[in-house]
Amino acid sequence: MNRTADHRRHGSSPGTRGAPGVGPETVPGIESERLARVVLSRLSEPGDAVIGRWLARLGAPEVLRTIRDGTVPGQPGPDAGRLAGYRARLADLDPVADLERVREAGGRFIIPGDTEWPSQLDDLGESRPIGLWAAGPGSLRLLALRSVAVVGARACTAYGAHVAGELSAQLAERGWVVVSGGAYGIDAAAHRGALAVGGMTIGVLACGVDVAYPRGNTDLIRRIAAQGLLLSELPPGEHPTRFRFVLRNRVIAALTRGTVVVEAAMRSGALSTARRARDLNRHTMGVAGPVTSELSAGVHALIRGGGATLVTDAAEVAELIGAIGDDLAPQRSGPVLPRDLLEPEAALVLEAVPATAEGAPVERLARQSGLPPDEVLHRLYELGSLGYIERHGAHWRLVRRR
Structure with missing residues (x-):
């Protein structure tokens, strides 16, 4: 990845802040595109389609200039109140300090165009992440090539936790990277299952990668950062909201080859991940549970409605995922890179x-x-x-x- 190698020489003086008339593009020695995207990641919420539409036409520094000038680049943009809110927040932002803060936490900020950027995230179109904050030494692009999401209810049953852990361990033993959201319940069981067999796992968070949330999973999140990879669209220090959890799910769906739902009630947030995966033409899978369990009702409805394929073990998951794209496990035609x-x-x-x-x-x-x-x-x-x-x-x- 092309890092901001010179940022340690720059402090957080007023000249580095995003005040009107002074933008990240004016700081010498640091990529203007990366700095501008750092600022935009603080100005807007994940999945902001207006900012995404602007970025599709303009470079990030130009988008910031547009916001400071209060102009709209020839297409639908935010209303006057929203634009004024963007401009008001600019004066308090310090992108150099943000990059330094994540570097001290062992992380970096990945943007489109970096060699580490996973191209499958581009399928999100205008809601593609502005950038991704990452903590952990692994290459996101390479790890995502053979990844599968395992998601489900936070208040899961012992059955659900057991299935998620066993399934994730089996997938890891087959060389798959297990992706989940770092939350209680099925997410935690999935991460622990992969880690228990010396496997690789990615946690996609709804908060900054330097924030351990939920606190009860602090040790687990630290272990993921050491043995796997933590990702977030949100800058360092940001805390989760209910809205951010929902938006986080689209990244999990887009990043992976398929999504497996293990226990989900009828209104579970895990079902939104499955729906996004289906909309993105990824495989969507579900694990059946007891018909008497409310926590399996959402999965059963998903399967019954044709929105997911029933799976019972890692072999069935791998078989389905191998049917899309290039499944590098069975295809032995040679390495991608010499x-x-x-x-x-x-x-x-x-x-x-x-x-x-x-x-x-x-x-x-x-x-x-x-x-x-x-x-x-x-x-x-x-x-x-x-x-x-x-x-x-x-x-x-x-x-x-x-």
């Missing part, structure tokens, strides 16, 4: 994987490569997405070319 273009750490890990059918566990590969186990795990999933290696139980082995 070896000489791999990052040095990825090349070290690949060299450590033995040329045997048995392969080797993460701990042995860490010793061989001299890299930390969490770093090795990230690289293994990236190499798996590129078709070099595959997971077989707790071991990783080279893909045998046909």
Whole structure:
């Protein structure tokens, strides 16, 4: 990713703030597009179609100039009150400080055009994220290549938690990245299931990546940041609202190849993720539960109405997802990138994987490569997405070319 390498030399003096007449494009040594998108991520809520429509025509610095000048670029825009609200908030924003804050939390800000940006998010059109704040060392683009969402009720039953955990563990053992929302219930069970087998998981949050919410999941969220990846459209320090949870769901749906719903009542927010996945032509799947359970009623209605396919285990999920796009697990036609273009750490890990059918566990590969186990795990999933290696139980082995 093209990072803002010089930002540590800039403080948060008034000259770096987005006051009228002074914008991020005036700060030397930092990409104007990235800084402008940082400002826009604070000015607007996720999924703001008006800002998205402007960004489709103009660069982010030009959108900021448009807001400061109070002009509309030849197409429908916000009403006068909303535009005035944007302008009023500009004076208090400090994009350089935001970038520094997320860097100190071990993160970065990813924008369209970065090599780490997942192109499938472009399917959201005008509601595409302005950018994504990320915490964790893995490459978002590579991890998202083989990802599946597992979502469901917060107040889940013991049955639902067990199914979500087992399903996610099985998916992780097959080399899939499990994506969920970091909330209580099914989300937490899905993340824990993947982590328990040394798998990779992504948490898409409705708050800043430096905010542990819900607080009861603080340890889990920290572990996801260390072993997986945390994502959010919201800048550092932002807290969740009910509206932001709903908007977050569209990112989960777009980012992944398919969505599995494990327990959801008739009005569950998890169903909105499933509907968005279906609208985006992703596979939507549901796990059946007891017919007497209110928490399974929404899933059953989804399946009965043809909005989701019934699945019972990871093999059935992988079979469905493999039917769309390029499922790199069964297709052994060769890697996407040649070896000489791999990052040095990825090349070290690949060299450590033995040329045997048995392969080797993460701990042995860490010793061989001299890299930390969490770093090795990230690289293994990236190499798996590129078709070099595959997971077989707790071991990783080279893909045998046909």
